[in-house]
Amino acid sequence: MDYPNSVPSVGLVDGRFVDENPVAGTPGSLIPAVWGNSVTQEILSVITGGGLVASEADNGQLFKAIQAIVEGASPMRSVITRLAATKTLSEQELGLVLIDGSPGAVTLTLPAANAALGVRDVIVRRVDNSGSRMVIQATGTDRIRFHTHLSPSGYTFFVLMGGGDWWHLRSDGGGSWWPIGRFDNTPLGRPFFETTVLLSPGGYGALNGAVMNRAEWPWLWDHAQRSGMLNTEATRAGNEGNWTPGDGALTFRGPELRGEFLRVLDEGRNVDINRIMGTNQAGTVHSYAMGAGGAGAVGSRWSDSLSAVGAQTHESQTWVKPANGGPIYPAGTNYQQDAANTLLYTFTSRPRNVAYPGRIKVI
Template sequence: MDYPKSVPSVGLVDGRFVDENPVAGKPGSLIPAVWGNAVTEELLSVISGAGLAPTEGNNGQLFRALQALMAMASPMRSSITNVAVSKALTSDDLGLVLINAVAGATTISLPTVDAALGIRDVIVRRVDNTSTRLVVQASGTDKIKFHTHLSAAGYQFLVLMGAGDWWHLRSDGAGSWWPVGRFDSTPLGRPVFETTALLNPGGYGLLNSTVFARTDWPWLWDHAQQSGMMTTEAARLGSEGGWTSGDGGLTFRGPEGRGEFIRLFDEGRGVDSGRLSGSWQVDMFKSHRHELKSDMLGVPSGPSSVAPDALFNQGASSLGFTEVIGGVETRPRNIAYPGRIKLI
């Protein structure tokens, strides 16, 4: 739009408005109807484009329309959706979605990612700290593109674990949700120590040889298969630090770490060679000997004298044994911290 330069009217100078000057006999500007209607139409188009119904007498609509249009210009809209039961989200729900799963297992379905949805953002955040399962899943054949190093296609769903756990997802308009950020990006499968007996939010479980359902943890099952540290249940003894194939069809087992000291895998250095990653090793002393000194006080010298020193357990005779002391294993002074493993 522009000033009404092409519209003949009294008092316009190059289409611009001027004030009346009675002294000089100069009339003031008269606004042309065509221009006034054009200005009104321009303003109404902004209001209607923001999804508002134009209302005469409401002088705040243009401002609200501009706010709405600015929000729509960003993939992250200014909306908050509170959910306490399983729900299929619509495009209008996207923004910040706060989910309370205290009532039981909850599934939140994302909208179908197509050209109509376009590029949109959503933050899904858990607000309760219960152990109930909370799943955020894509619709139909859509995928969530996380842990693509394990599966290039991504996965059908993710889980939110613990109060405050969140994922920021962005749709690409072509069948995929891409993670933009998340509460805890610690790599999958990493063991960590904690200074709390509770499970921190962000996707952690106990490092206690848990048996998992493959369908509930598909990314973790892929990680186990590609880890080079997986064996069968029958061959698990001595390899408790690795993964097992569970029942061979529906389950798999995670690593056991309780009560153990952690040692870095040799990986060809030759210090602790001959072992498999995740294998268990019994405690031992480094090879050495103890010498038992003879008490020579009062022993005469000469050909029949006792040798000045005798080695413990030499020959067929024994000079005796030390008293049995100690515990059930050899260990240094230490502190016990709870162990956790990253599950997603």
């Protein structure tokens, strides 16, 4: 619209309105009908475009319409949707989606990320802390572009794990949803110690060597295959820190680290020589002998052997009393009496330690 430059009318100067001048005897502007109707129609177009029905008695409609139009044009609309069952989201429900999985497993399917939807945002947030599986699924051939270092096209779904876990997604109008924020961006596969026996939100599992379904955890299976730590199921004993292919078709197995100490891999430094990542190492065995009947000086037959590694039976925890009636030796020691009645003490050393639950990032 513009000033009524092209509409001849009394009182207009270069198409602009002027006041009446009684001294000069010039009249004030008279608004041409064509211009007045045009202005009115411009305003009505905004009002109806904002989804309102024009009302002569409502003087705030233009402002309300502008608010609605701006909100509709924003990828992140001020809409809150609550659900507790499987469903497909409509375009009108995009915004903040609060999902309760306590009644059971939930699958939430996103709208098609096509040109009709355009650029839209959605935040999906889990509100319960039950063990129910909660899946956020893309429609048809759409993809959710996360962990693209493992799969350039992303994946067709992801899971929300733990109360408060959330992902912020944006559609691109071309078949993809892109994560632009999430509760926890810790890299996939990273191990942690925790100060709680509960599983924290954000995508964590226990470091317990669990067997998992490849179809349910495809990104983690991709990670395992590219990790350089995928061992065989047949040689798992002694290599429990590695991944294995499970049944070779439908499952795979994660690392087992319960009750273990972690050591940094040597990687060519030659301090912990010939170690393969994911393998375990028994505690170092120390030993010394005392004279006949226990009367000799400690260390009189010293045979300390820091390089002698014991069997893969981990640490024994026993109290024993020698056959010759000697003293009871501390927990964690064993003894042996040779032909000369000499006592040989052996023990597996370990540092003082605190036991914390181990966790691994699984998405």
